[in-house]
Amino acid sequence: MSSASELPTHVQERLLRLQQLQRNLQAVLTQKQQVELELTENDQALSELGTLMDNAVIYKSIGSLLVKAEKTKVETELKERKDLLDTRVKVLAKQEERFRSQLSQLQTKLKRDLGPVASGPQSP
Numbered sequence: 001m002s003s004a005s006e007l008p009t010h011v012q013e014r015l016l017r018l019q020q021l022q023r024n025l026q027a028v029l030t031q032k033q034q035v036e037l038e039l040t041e042n043d044q045a046l047s048e049l050g051t052l053m054d055n056a057v058i059y060k061s062i063g064s065l066l067v068k069a070e071k072t073k074v075e076t077e078l079k080e081r082k083d084l085l086d087t088r089v090k091v092l093a094k095q096e097e098r099f100r101s102q103l104s105q106l107q108t109k110l111k112r113d114l115g116p117v118a119s120g121p122q123s124p
Contacts, residue, residue, distance in 0.1 A: 011113045018106050025099040032092040039085040046078050 007015075049071060052058070058074050059066040 008113075011110070014106060014110050014113065018103065018110065021099055021103050021106065025096065025103065028092055028095045028099060032089060032096065035085055035088045035092060039082065039089065042078055042082050042085060046075065046082065049075050049078070 049058070052071060054071055056071055058069050058071050060069045060074055060077075061067075
């Protein structure tokens with residue numbers, strides 16, 4: 001089997017680019033998962049607030065403190081946060097799609113580049 005140093009320079013560069021794209025994709029997927037989790041928690045909080053009467057006593061977390069807050073103000077803050085999180089998920093989904101497309105194209109090029117090496121003469 002040939003070592004990486006025996007591969008043509010352009011193939012080595014493509015392999016490095018492939019690894020970088022894979023790392024970038026993994027980072028985007030991790031961020032997207034975290035944002036989706038926060039979005040789910042936000043939705044649950046909004047849903048729970050919707051079941052309460054307007055004069056209900058509400059506390060919100062600020063760091064390690066719980067502070068009394070008005071229901072309408074908390075709902076407004078949660079809705080604004082939801083909009084922000086929705087936008088962030090869309091941006092991350094577009095980044096994910098772009099990275100997956102780039103990975104696919106690069107993998108196709110690498111298969112073409114390595115095709116003759118893989119099907120070349122084999123030593124006994």
